[in-house]
Amino acid sequence: MTTVSSGTAAAGAGASGADPRRWWVLALLSGLAFMILLDMTIVNVALPRIQGSLGFSEAGLAWVVNGYVLAAGGLLILGGRLADVFGRRRLLLTGVVIFAVSSAVCGAAVSPGMLIAGRFGQGVAEAIAAPASLGLIALLFTDPKERTKALGIWGGLVALGGTLGYVISGVLTDLTSWRWIFYINLPFAALVLLIMPRLVTESRMVRERGQRLDVTGAITSTTGLVAIVYGLLQAAEHPWRSASVVFPLVGGVCLLAATVVVERRARDPLIPLAFFANRTRSVINVVSLFFMAAFISYTFMLTLFEQQVLGYSPLVSGLAWLPLGLAIGVGIGVGTALIPRLGVKAVAAAGFIGAGVGLFLTSTIDVDTRYVSGILPGMIVFGVFAGATMPAATNAALHGVTAQDSSLASGVQNTMQQIGGALGLAVLVTLALRYTDDQLQLGVAAQVAVVSGYVVALRTGAGLMVLGGVLILLLFERVDPELRDPTAEIVGATR
Template identity: 40%
Template structure:
């Protein structure tokens, strides 16, 4: 049966679209979720972190499963898991239930996303057609992030917060129905060691979860408490064991030899810092717009739109500039814009005009965040063998996700601490929330400043069109 490769691309891109959409669509629903389910200020971030941690922690395992079991089979399994847990999340009646559903939803995304990309790469021959397909794939993924905040606002205002999850269900059912018609069942020969390295995925993700939990608990319990120290030490031990397992595994999730490349190591750090800044800014600003400035969910989504538009334009500009100026130059410019945008946002108060206090910072940050991501992705795979480029891309994507979750935990903890302290000092609630927001954004700016240092250490490259297409797909 002959299938149109562009119909295949449409199915794959739509699936990736809803995975990315789910990272941002939830943000504008957070205040309603908090009020309805009784989340505390410090635990609310788990609605985001549970998804990103499990997505990042099992992304490499999902790619490995696609290699061994066949990408279409894993794609369908991940899509069904994503759809079922979307339904369960919408039916959640307690914080723990919702966090658990979001975690498993992230696991579904970790299965379907690399499997979809594997199908795409074998569907389109290397060259112009694949470059176009990769560009569409990356562009729609980016569009999902931009439209998520507006779609979330519409659903929350018109229906309820539950619909930011329910909306995935009919899309998943439609995709599963058309997959046998439009998506080929492709396989490739597996010549290397066969294995899943499930232990590596569990150890790595478990260690990160323990550390994030410790950071979150530091606000109510104190950094020196037995609970916080126990989880910090336990998480560190799990990560050490993870490294030992990866070093001995015949089929590791992350071949540790890849990190002998300075470009890959530094780019991984840079993307982790980028993720920390982005998730923290998005989380804090979504809550600030609604709880401090009185935005509806839809208004908050619309207020984020200029940042999304700036990111789209920034991606186009970055792709052109890296070929002329080199990756390090563009990435350095992106980090500087990110710092400037966050510093401008940190000055926002409860009553200032959106056009002067928020818009400039959001636009600068939108351009900056993508101007870091595109060249960092290119640099990450620049020194690895072509057959290991997929593993390298997976490693840095994982670093972006887990860096975002860890950064969000740190920023949220310090932000909530400032708000709590201000309330204890007799400051009015609205002003206390402003001070917490400002503190959190300044911490996010410190991540961006650290990224300036990391960027200086990256190599200067003049990428080809193929490298640009691969970076767009992996972003």
């Protein structure tokens, strides 16, 4: 899509970059990104308390995570297009309003359905606000050095949000109530809505005559994914041949098939099918599904294991995740340093396989496991190798793309990661619950049966990671790391 700017960004986006207000805007945008990613991870530690308070089933509890990631992943690229057309500031503020209202709904939830609806709303808000936020940063900081610094600050706070989510969740859940993990968003959202319009003017792209937004493709793809995830989670409690499993699965597959037809015929598709002609990009997007399926399921099930089997409090469980964040940070640094020496293919493959080994180490847990000897070793191995894959995956996702398509490439990768997390929970949680039921029917003690289900799911996740590494070794083309405009790598869906 050919676009041209129809306006300038906030104060301070001039060529000289002299107006200091742009740094205040960056502070607000970074804080907003921190808050949004925080809410993606903050629920994990609170899940057992949420389950007990609202009466979630084991399979239904997965929707507290899945509702968010499905909505965010399915609508992310559409959100970027909407920001381009209707204005980044307008979409950013709209996303913040939706996020605040959805957070209030989550905090006030009196039933599982109400909480899940709120989580879907939060995911929609991320899909709207995140691309607009990144697009504004790109326009605010026109000097390459300043832009690199600004994106570094933004990215650092986002990474910090992902790590601190577990700790903040533990503190709030233990000392107050799980409801405050959602209410905490409201004051900051109000601050953004109050200050941002004073600092940022509108900016948008002008569509060429006849261009259309591919809303139909976004609706069919997101609805199809929701239906498939719903059917897979229903399989945890119903036979595979039951209507509650078969109908949503078949309906979801039909909707995804319809998406392919829509994208083939659309004049301006969200994701041109020709984009997947590049083998390396296609492979990295497929294995990104494996990566996030294993990663999200690992954090989900290990949290339940720590609190429901080992008896950890939410606060202790939250603190127990700190080594993972540190290990991922180390892994990112190691991976970045090794790529110029060993190449993207070698680092990505080793990262996937090593992360699989970490999950296998974690799968040795039992009802008497101790944190230092039973959980920590696998967590560190998994974190370091998973972190090492991240810069390699970014390079591979951008392999062979033009400057015009770099945003699309990053957006597709981000979308696949979100979808992978949702599908992973649906498949691996269902697998764990079915195996647990089988063990209970054989007379195995309840806690032993539950842990055995987690073990099977963790080992399946380990297998997916190793399979991803093997596919990278077999199918990747040579990928030479290049110095890229950081906006092209980070602004995933602003076009």
